[in-house]
Amino acid sequence: MLKILASWKKLLSLQGLARALRRRGVYLLLLALVFGGSYYLVTNDAVFKKHAVETFTPGGQVALPGEAPAPKEIPAGSTTVPPELQGQMGVHAAPATTAEGDQSRDLPDLALPVTGKLTKGYGFSYAPAFGDYRFHSGVDIEAPAGSEVRAAAAGVVRQVEHSDAWRYRLTVDLDNGYQLVYAHLNSIKVAKGDKIQAGAVLGEVGEPGTAEAGTPPHLHLELLKNGSALDPVSALQ
Missing domain, CATH: 2.70.70.10 (Glucose Permease (Domain IIA))
Known part of the structure; x- marks a missing residue:
């Protein structure tokens, strides 16, 4: 009888250990999937693509990084920004000037x-x-x-x-x-x-x-x- 009980106790211990290992294995598998997915997202340029910064000029052209923008020139004699250039980057009101024909x-x-x-x-x-x-x-x-x-x-x-x-x-x-x-x-x-x-x-x-x-x-x-x-x-x- 004692031998039978010892055998069952041993069997139950082995089954508990197996269940514990199975549960821990599931957790380890989930952690591996999470870390693997994170690594993929961080290193994949197709997911996090770094776009170049573009500057739009009044003429509708795009200035590449490092290049000076080339806005449309404000005519001599103007003291404000012309309507078509209002709000455009790089455009500033010109001081009062004398038009060439009036000099x-x-x-x-x-x-x-x-x-x-x-x-x-x-x-x-x-x-x-x-x-x-x-x-x-x-x-x-x-x-x-x-x-x-x-x-x-x-x-x-x-x-x-x-x-x-x-x-x-x-x-x-x-x-x-x-x-x-x-x-x-x-x-x-x-x-x-x-x-x-x-x-x-x-x-x-x-x-x-x-x-x-x-x-x-x-x-x-x-x-x-x-x-x-x-x-x-x-x-x-």
Whole structure:
């Protein structure tokens, strides 16, 4: 009798162990399926496909990553964004400008204020500091930092400013409502109210301010007529 009971006890123990192993096997199988599926989803590009970032420009073109967008240029003379460009990326309102046909013929004769090359002209162009296209209301003349900046024409210093955006910025009144603006100067040798002659030293070229960061040292020169921007190139000798 004892032998029979011992045999049954042994049999029951084996069956319990088998059931336990079967239950644990099911759990292990489920865990394997979960981990396997997760690995498949994470490593499969077809499931998690990384799409390239696209920038849509006003012309309907697509700018690839790393390329500068090329929005439609706002016509000279506009002070607001045209209706067809409203809300488009990279479009900014232009300052008041004088349309080319309305420019007077009494432009002042301007001497080159610093020895260097013109690297950026008047009009819409790419602005590295902002990563988009903006209206450039003057010209940039590249020159080494420390180069002397001389008065392009005689006049009176109307305003002297200093900011992170433009460093030292001078506004000089000329005749007939014209003004010259010199920006990105590292130092100046004139003060507000000074009467200056053409060729007088105004200061020195410095590193560009934040408004034109990402560009080499240069002088930013603007020509205004009654507060409206003109292309200085047409007056430079």
